[in-house]
Amino acid sequence: MNNPWDDWDHVLKVDPDKELHGDDTFEDVCRTGTDAIEIGGTLDVTAEKMTRVVDAAAEYDVPLYQEPSNPGVVIDSPALDGYLIPTVFNAGGPFWITGAHKEWVRIDDLDWDRTHTEAYIVMNPEASVAQLTEADCDLSADDVEAYAKVAERMFGQEIVYVEYSGMFGDTEKVAAAHDALDEATLFYGGGIHGYESANEMAAHSDVIVVGDLLHDEGVDAVRETVKGAKDA
Numbered sequence: 001m002n003n004p005w006d007d008w009d010h011v012l013k014v015d016p017d018k019e020l021h022g023d024d025t026f027e028d029v030c031r032t033g034t035d036a037i038e039i040g041g042t043l044d045v046t047a048e049k050m051t052r053v054v055d056a057a058a059e060y061d062v063p064l065y066q067e068p069s070n071p072g073v074v075i076d077s078p079a080l081d082g083y084l085i086p087t088v089f090n091a092g093g094p095f096w097i098t099g100a101h102k103e104w105v106r107i108d109d110l111d112w113d114r115t116h117t118e119a120y121i122v123m124n125p126e127a128s129v130a131q132l133t134e135a136d137c138d139l140s141a142d143d144v145e146a147y148a149k150v151a152e153r154m155f156g157q158e159i160v161y162v163e164y165s166g167m168f169g170d171t172e173k174v175a176a177a178h179d180a181l182d183e184a185t186l187f188y189g190g191g192i193h194g195y196e197s198a199n200e201m202a203a204h205s206d207v208i209v210v211g212d213l214l215h216d217e218g219v220d221a222v223r224e225t226v227k228g229a230k231d232a
């Protein structure tokens, strides 16, 4: 199966609820050298805020994907290459595994060819995503490895996402997920803040995701993480 993310090393995650840094523009954001832009955040995202970011990025050639945190923020735009829909394997209950998805499919006509899932393993208990989904983050490397195998082999997931949002993760646990996968692509996100941290996590995953750095330090700092990922 050929998927666009097979060739990615770096994804930039733009949170529609956060401002860009300093004088950065969306043109700068699209020209950091990242392989794709994911648009999404856990808290206070609306369809209107999503539309603002998609419209601003539409004219540049970087692939654009929406990553909705609930069905109400999904927007229909020809500028989007697709939708990356989280499912949280270690959520505290079924709503964030299949429940929100069932509601979405019930109320909307999906564009199935552009709709893909990401099997999240949420690891930082302080992150909004962990609190919202009541994720069990108390996982050993063996647990993470097992979740990754369940995602790939039992549920046919093409993307497994080890999510440390807001903190730099444990490389041993990320590597355990990486080693568990044959076909699926491992995304890693959390706390990447420069060349070194990008380079280190890129060695233990297939794609690194950089989020808050864009909003906190800006496009020049993001460009360093692209270099770190590409050099790994």
Ligand SMILES: CC(C)=CCC/C(C)=C/CC/C(C)=C/CC/C(C)=C/COP(=O)(O)OP(=O)(O)O
Pocket (backbone or CB within 6 Å): 015, 040, 041, 042, 043, 044, 067, 068, 069, 070, 071, 074, 085, 086, 087, 088, 095, 096, 097, 100, 101, 102, 104, 127, 128, 129, 130, 132, 133, 163, 165, 166, 211
């Ligand atoms: C079925 C549909 C369309 C949506 C449901 C999708 C699911 C299951 C979402 C649950 C997990 C979630 C909220 C994912 C959003 C992506 C994400 C983890 C963004 C990063 O968020 P943080 O960085 O933790 O949050 P803030 O920056 O907003 O605090």
Ligand SMILES: O=P(O)(O)OC[C@@H](O)CO
Pocket (backbone or CB within 6 Å): 013, 163, 164, 165, 166, 167, 188, 189, 190, 191, 192, 209, 210, 211, 212, 213
């Ligand atoms: O914001 P950071 O910590 O870079 O995390 C990136 C991403 O994995 C968040 O969903």
Ligand SMILES: [Mg+2]
Pocket (backbone or CB within 6 Å): 015, 041, 165, 211, 212
């Ligand atoms: Mg965030």
